[in-house]
Amino acid sequence: MTSDLSSYMNECKKLLDEELPAYIDRLEMPESLKDAMLYSIHAGGKRIRPILMLATVEAFGHSIKEAIPVACAVEMIHTYSLIHDDLPAMDNDDLRRGKPTNHIVFGEATAILAGDALLTQSFELIADSNLTSEQKVDLIKLLSHAAGPSGMVGGQMADLDGEKQELTLEQLEYIHHHKTGKLLVFSIMAGAIIGHATSHQREHLRAFGEHIGLSFQISDDILDVEGEEGKIGKLPGSDETNEKSTYPKLLTLDGAKEKLNHHFKEGLAHLTAANVQKDTLQSIAKFIVERDH
């Protein structure tokens, strides 16, 4: 990562790390629920979705301030999905990013409710923002579609259905496209809506997001094979041990790298065709694909 990009991302992350908990802290609710919501919000990772959104807004020459509530909303949805995915009935994870998961600290019932609360509140955040009513409706339509049964929740269901099975490449892409891709694409599309993109620009940015989303997932799988334990936060090769279907397993490692390159190049071509100030978005895309953790 270049130092320019690094400081850009750190600055965005710092802003989000302040805005997100402050917003939740202002709400009236039982303290036990607030504690659980704030715990997972504070445990946040790279904030890659909201940062993509802010960078897209800037690519249209708009101020990131206009997008902060929507950026917080998408991170709240991402956070709720992690809390529910970690539950004993789902992936049964005790640790996330080195910290005990929500249900380990607060109990399962509270974790379920904290997830429900973050999901629900994200829509109020958008509805209460300073955008026009038309923009809000567009954003809520896209977000609920990206996060719901035809999007992220559907991807998680397909992932659970496919566990311990040999998946075809088509099934694997369905899971990734829905489970992680849709919310990444939403983040970029939200930036386009806030930046008043033309429909031509929207289409190219959607394609950019879809290709970068797939690149992100393929690079994740490659990292699992090639990465260093200390950097990726799990044992390299753990996907194989878990009998997980991955791109390297279905395509060989070289095949996976070729596919990654293909999607990355296609993504950048669409970004260029969108005709926006593309430098930061291009750097983030490169970072997503070339990161070593």
Added chain:
Amino acid sequence: MTSDLSSYMNECKKLLDEELPAYIDRLEMPESLKDAMLYSIHAGGKRIRPILMLATVEAFGHSIKEAIPVACAVEMIHTYSLIHDDLPAMDNDDLRRGKPTNHIVFGEATAILAGDALLTQSFELIADSNLTSEQKVDLIKLLSHAAGPSGMVGGQMADLDGEKQELTLEQLEYIHHHKTGKLLVFSIMAGAIIGHATSHQREHLRAFGEHIGLSFQISDDILDVEGEEGKIGKLPGSDETNEKSTYPKLLTLDGAKEKLNHHFKEGLAHLTAANVQKDTLQSIAKFIVERDH
């Protein structure tokens, strides 16, 4: 219940029983998720929230057709809340309305996702409806507030926090006002928004909803003491056995009945002050308070 009201409610229920599953059935998603969502949607009860909404829209002389998507949305939120409340980590109920609960049939992971999906999809349903953008934003703002941490989810959290404790009357009212009251009030307010109510009318209808919501809960507690097992679907006195805080326990049975009467009368006074075609709404309010199951 008068035969007029009975046929009105049956007609609305029939319409909702058709529209709700048809809407979910049209969505693209994994079949396993769709099955679980449809199961609980089909297991529907009295559909009291959407019926209140439709009756409010008619009280303004508007067609119920304008409100169908929003009526379906509130019922989807109510349904998701039942699925999550029934989970082993929450109330751990195996049966609801005489049928196995969602997680008993589909497993916990799918039940959690079916709930998440219904909640998320409800916002898309409103965003996709034929109302104006301003109406949609107003509705989404109110619904997310009523269903989220400052509303229904907060009420459920307070209920869990208060289990096996002696509650004060204030705590008991907080739980009911949030856990069930907020979504009932939303249903009426949504009808007001769709019916283009003035702010004066909105305020009186909100007060009507709040009083009727409390009446609903008090009458539930009284039914638990006085009701017949076959009609209320549980053993009379089961609240006492469960050490649950109730109005009769805090106020005596006569005190609870007095409080019920007070809220019912106040509610009707606000309905009259709202200056709408109030007959159906008044009959529904009476039915809610005087029902024997």
